[in-house]
Amino acid sequence: MAKKEKIQYPNPRFFRCKDEIDWKAQAENLKEVGGIFWDMLKETDWKKFREDRINDAKDDARRVKEEFNDFMALDKAGKVDRIVNGEKSLGRLYRKGAMATVRREWRGIKDTAYDFYEWTRMWGMLLMTFSKDLFPALNNLFWYRWMVSYFCCHSFMDKNTMGMRGSNLRMSHLLIYDIFRYVAENLVLNAKADKKNGNSGALNQITVLFDEMTMGQIMAGFPDLYGFPHQLLAMFLVSELDQLTCVPYIDAVESFGLPSDTCPVPSSECGALVLDALPHMGQCFLSSSMPCDGSTMASSYYGRRFPDTPVFHLCFPVRYLDEETVQMGADDIKACIKFIEDITGSKWNWDAYFTQIKRFNQETDYELQKWEVNKSAYPQLLGPCYELFRKWNYEMDGGADPRVLKTAEKVNKILMKAYENKEEAWPGKMKYRAIVWSCPAHYYANFSNWLANCWGVNVLVEMESLNFTKHLETEDKEEALRDLARLYERMVMRRHTNGGYQNVVDELWRQCEDWNAPMVIMYQNVACKNMATVQGILDDQGRQRGYDLIWVEHDLMDPRTVSRRTMRDKVSEYMRTVKKAEPVDPSLVEFEDEVCM
């Protein structure tokens, strides 16, 4: 039997590329950053700072006393339940004016132990990954303010798993770990390649950048090249971790003259380009016309900031259901492959492509299995970690990392066992089956978590997860390109918001039926024109069909327009007035998290 080739991902050669740090530039930058810190220190009201810390300490003492009294007031069975199954009032984890929760959640002995294990595992992975090239990775902090937000990744993990127990908690941890590993590895590589920082010429020689939401699968045929989503880590993903990250970039581009009604995704990216807050790296850039009009336009801002970087504009047909348009998409992919070959000197490798796509197809099968379980009366994998994983896996990983396939196998084993045992994904909180439609708020990535914990509304699936599930061709080369075009045309968001209203209106009713979900959390990104232009139709038809449509406005990456609290209020109002419901956890109805990451 032939020995199975071990694939190392990411290619270790990428990490081995030699840095060529300009130390003088680093010293100058440090001096500048030091000056900023010094100014901040000088301007800090230390008296107020001291008072705040004293108040925090008092508040902690009050809280501990309150929690102790609460516990002591329980009867014996209640005490046992609290110890074994964990706490119930999650609202007390938040404190007004605090950037993080006051402490970690008590999930019961077993789950807290597991949670702590995952916490340490995550730390271990982060330390190991960053130690692959520590200096540039940490030096990123002194170049980009968004990098600071990554330091709250553990808190992000906690928020996303809040209230979870048992199998759902385990699966969520496994899934989010893979995303963090991807982020950590790419942060290190981006710092190495960044000409302002690690300045690795060798890595830059083999680096291909791609646009915001351009899917990563095209790099499958170039295993010797490093494909890096240029704005993903700096804008898109980090805004899920920290609600305030993108604010300075949005302000910058609006001061520059961009109207404030545009989507905050391209706005933030353009703002980052205006402020020079994206890494200078790569041989070329693959821009794209996706997913919407605003994103299409952001590429001209890239061209303005990096005029010397060759750009290929991937332009897929909008009316993607029209099979007559598919060939244009396939031809564009061909042209893009040639562009990459010409720029980098690398050659497209069909074997590598098919190998990765086979993995991606397997991952799609696992995904469909999850859907089948969640469609049943006993949904098992719910919550933000899964939602994020699906998007990331579909959009960015796309079968590239073999470790992700192993995770998928592991998760589905747990999933099936939990399903057989008829476990409750949110113990005691399985009251309403819901679907999330339209794009969710980045600054409130764990909104579905709150929905379940506060009101027992279980989000079975998000619109953004329901993408292309057809197996991609892995033998016929021409058809493989056409399939790749079909996949790209159905990228996250675009699959529904483009190509005709049927894809977002009729599709919703079909999915509601399929998932047996009579409730729809109807996100309304106030700047998303593709969705805004069907709101009346959705409202009309939803009403006719008797669905509960809970409209929740948000501004995607700008929490100042619609705060998290306002988003929650919309749901609470509906639940109280229309559904006449009582909250599952009253402590979560009213709490303040305006500055909480």
Add this chain to the structure above:
Amino acid sequence: MKDLKHLIYFESLLENADNELVKQAQADGQLALGYTCYHVPEALLNVGNCFSVRLRAPNTGSIDIATYYMSNYTCEYARALVERGIEGGYQFLDAMIGVDACSMMNRAMEHFDILKVNDKPNFFVTHCDIPYKITDYTLDSYVKQMRLRVLDRLTETFGVDTSDAAIREAVKVHNEVCSIISEMGEMRKADNPVITGYEFHVINLVSYTCPKKLILPYLRETLEELKKRKPDKVSPYRARVAIVGSEIDDPNLTKLIEGCGALVVSDRFCFGSTPGREVIELKDDEDALRQICLHVMEHSECARYIADEKVLQRRETSDRLAKEFKAEGIIYEQMKYCDYWGFERALVSHIMHDEYGWPVLSIDRLYNNGNSGQLRTRVQAFVESLEIKRIHKEEGK
């Protein structure tokens, strides 16, 4: 200057989408095909017994119902069309040729379908996919879309002759309109032109909204009249400006700008003459449809085209037009909520100033702007700044 003989008539034609000439053509058995975007080649909608009507919603008042359907932060032009459609204002159309070029316009066309704004039995709305860049394969796709989604639909539904010969015949008429409008447009290059920006805007708009064959006699006569027209001894305008940007189908905006003392000498916007009024040169030995599609792609100045060469083309065209028409400044305008032009205007208004050296006024505006005091103030300030620049230049500062 002496008033143009047909100006009031032209203005009256712009009062309604189904104006006198549209009604006349339909009474003669012709088919009215609505469209909104330059990406639908106008000449193709004038094949056989069809004529094109570029849709406007003149005298738009409340757009509350359309706002319910499409929210209040979407393109007002798109919403005005939906509102007018719901009111029954487009009942006269025989078909609506939509393009999926910008999401809001596409949704507007979809609402024509969903809300059934037209109850003619054979009425249809078609949606075409439009490429974002010019390559052989995108041209192939564009041609295919026009053939399948437009021409074949016309043949299947109404039995329209869409042969190569019919297309060439339509182009011939189209070209005559374009030649006349272009000749009138060229007159704006004069130091003291015989045509104002407002007059040109009105004349150009009727050429988009009326059946070509019926408007042509009036255009021919107006051209002759202009050739003989004597300008005022001293131009009443204090500055010359070029307009660049998104859709303007309201000539009152041009009137407002000219009322502030700025003669509009160039109109590089959707519904303007650039692009739209360039003569289509057809070769005999090539497929006419393909040549027309290529012509549209090459001449399009839509911000939607993101390939580098088109991005540069847009800047160069603005610069060239402003120079050729002796403009002293450029007004970059954008229909509020238009994503394409929102991004384009913000960036390029800086570039035109910093790299091309043009004084630029950057504005976003509503669909109907003829009476905007705020806009008037901004244009007045811009005119004053242009005057000051001129004085400084004359003084050698």
